[in-house]
Amino acid sequence: MTARTPGSTGRRLKSPPGWPWILPALIFSVGTLYYCIGYTGYISTLDWDGTSPLQQSVGVENFVHLFHDPIFWRSIIHTVIFAVSTFVMQVVLGLVFACLLHSKLYLRTFYKVLIFIPVVLATATVAPVFRQIFAADGVLNDILQAVGLDSLARPWMANGAFALIIVIMVHVWQSTGVTFVLYYAAVGQVDPETIEAARIDGAGNLRIIGSIIWPSVRGTTIAIAILTAIGSLKTFDIPFLVTGGGPSYATEFLGTLIYRVSVSYAQVGYGAAISIVLLVLAIVAAIIINTGGRRGERADV
Amino acid sequence: MFEIRRTSTRVWLQILLSVLVIPFVFPLVAMVQGSLAGQGWGNYATVLSLPLLPGFFVNSAIIAAAVIVLVLICTMTASFGFSKLRIPGKEIFFWALLACLTLPGVVLLAPLFATVTRLGAYNTLWAVIVPVAALQVPFTVLLARNFVDGIPDQLIEAARVDGANVLKIFWHVMLPLTRPIIAAVGVLVFINSWNEYLFPLLFLQSPEQQTVTLVPSYFIGQYNNDQTKVLASAVVVGLPIVIAYIFLQRFFERGLAAGALK
DSSP states (O other), rough: OOGGGGGTTTTTOOOBBOHHHHHHHHIIIIIIHHHHHHHHHHHHTTTTTTSSSSEEOTHHHHHHHHHHHHHHHHHHHHHHHHHHHHHHHHHHHHHHHHHHHHHHSSSSHHHHHHHHHHSHHHHHHHHHHOOOOOOSSSSHHHHHHHOOOOOOOOOGGSSSSHHHHHHHHHHHHHHHHHHHHHHHHHHHHSSSHHHHHHHHHHOOOOHHHHIIIHTTTHHHHHHHHHHHHHHHHOOOHHHIITTTTTTTEEEEHHHHHHHHHIIIIIOHHHHHHHHHHHHHHHHHHHHHHHHHHHHHHHHHO | OOOOOOHHHHHHHHHHHHHHHHHHHHEEEEHHHHSSSSSTTHHHHHHHHHHHHHHHHHHHHHHHHHHHHHHHHHHHHHHHHHHHHHHHHHHHHHHHHHHHOOEEEEGGGHHHHHHHHTTTOSSSTTTHHHHHHHHHHHHHHHHHHHHHSSHHHHHHHHHHHHTHHHHHHHHIIIITTHHHHHHHHHHHHHHHTTTOOOHHHOOOGGGGOOOOGGGGHHHHHSSSTHHHHHHHHHHHHHHHHHHHHHHHHHHHHHHHHHTTTT
8 A cells, every 4th residue: 555655665676577477376277267257158058959050040049948947946935035034043043152152151162062063074075964863764753752742743855845844954053063153253352341331231131142242243243144145045055965856856057957948958058058057147146245245344334 | 242131031031042042952852763763873883884975075075175166266356357457348348247146056957967978977076066166167266256255455556566467466465354244155166066856966976976966865865764874863963064164153143144234
C-alpha cells in the first residue's frame, strides 16, 4: 500500500514484474479447468455415447430435453431440501457444541475429537456402515425390536422419503465438525465484557446466546451458508455410495444424475448439458449469497 | 460460555453434551462392532492378508503427495505474485481463477474421460492427480493470498533495498513467513485427495492402481454378502487417518476450517 502513498515514491524501487509467478497456477489450473469447461460446452451440443467416433450435432436439443426431464427437476428439489435442512441442522448443532465446549465442562478435547472424526473419514469409508445401519436386517431395526418398537422397524432405504432423510443425516454427521470448529473460533472472539454486562443485567444463558452470540457470529453463519449452497450443488459421494440415488430416483442429485446419464446410460452429450446447467447454478448461487450477505452486513452497521 | 453457578447446572450441561455426541459416535461404534461380528478378529486377518492391500495405500499416498506438491508450488508462487508483485490487470487473472472455485468435479467427467483416454493416461495415477490438483488450486490461492496480504510490504522492500532479487525474497522472506498457511493448505489438500472417490472410480480400472477409497467396494465385489469383512476393511482404511488426526488435531482443524474463513 506504500506504493500509492504520495511522497514515498521518490525513494521507492519499482517492483519487479510478477506475471511469471502466477503463470504456473494459471496454466495448470485455469488452463485445465477452462479447457474442460469449454469441452463440456461443446459436448453438450452433441448426441454422443462417449466412445464411438459417431458424434451428431443436435444444437440445444439436450437442453430442451433437460427442461422437460422430471428427474432433473426432482434433483433440483432434492438439492434445495438438502441445502436448507443441512444448513439449519449444522448451524444449530455447531453453535450449541461451540457454546457447550466454551463452558467449563469435563473432557472437552475428548468430545471435540469425537465430533470431528467424521470430518476426516472418507464417505467411501463410512458408507458401508450406514447401509448396514439402515438395512432391513440392520442395526437400527435390531435396536427398535430390542426395545419393543417392532412396529416402527422397516426397510428404511426402500422408502424414498426416509432415503432422502438418511442422505441428509449422513451429511450432517460428516460436516457438523467443520461448522463447530468455525463457530468455536467465532464464539471465542466475542468480547467477554459484553457477556458479563448482559449477565449483570439479568440475562440468562439462552438469552445471551440469542441476543449477543448469534449476532456476533453472523459472518461465520454467512460463510457456512455459502459453503452449504455450493456444497449441496456438488453433492455426489453420499447419495451415490449410501443410497445409489434410489429408490426410484428419490435421492437423485445433480451430481449423481450426471454420473448416471453419462456413465451408466452413455448419453455423454446429455450429461454434459446437465453439467453446464449445474455450473451456472453454482456460480449464480455463489454470487447471490455473497452480495446478499454483504448487503445484510452493511445494513447491520 | 454458559455460566455455571451450581453443580446441578454443570451436570445437566455435561449430560446434554454427552447425549448430543452419541449420534456422532454411534456409526463408528456400529462400524467396529459389525467388523467383529461372525469370525471376530478373523475378519481382520482376512482383510490384512490380502496381498493387494498395501498397494491401495501406496497409490493413495503417491496421489496425495503429488497433489500436495503441485498445489503448493502453484499456490505459493501465485499468492506471492498476486499479493506482492506488479502484474497489469492482475485482478482479471485472479477472478478467472476464482470463477473455478465453485466447480464440481463431476462436471469435468466427460471432457476428462475423453482427454485421458486420448492421452493414454487411463488407469494411471496421473489421470487422478492432475484434475484433483487443478480443482484445489483456485481455493488454496484465495486462502494463501489473504494470508500473504497480511505480510507487510515493508519487509519485501527492505529485502530489496538490501539487494535481494525476487527469487531470494520468495525463498528467504516469503516462505518462512507463510509456514502456517502452508501447513493449513497441506492438510486440507491431503484430506481432500486422500478421500477423493469419483476420479479414482472413473479412471483407475485395475485393482493394482486403485486407492484406499475403493477398498470397501473391492471387498463388496470379493465377498459378496459378507458385510463383516467389508466393515473390517473400512476400519482398516479409516484407522490411519483417524490416528493422524488425533496426533495433529490442531493442524487438521485449522486446515479444514481455513476453508470458510474469508
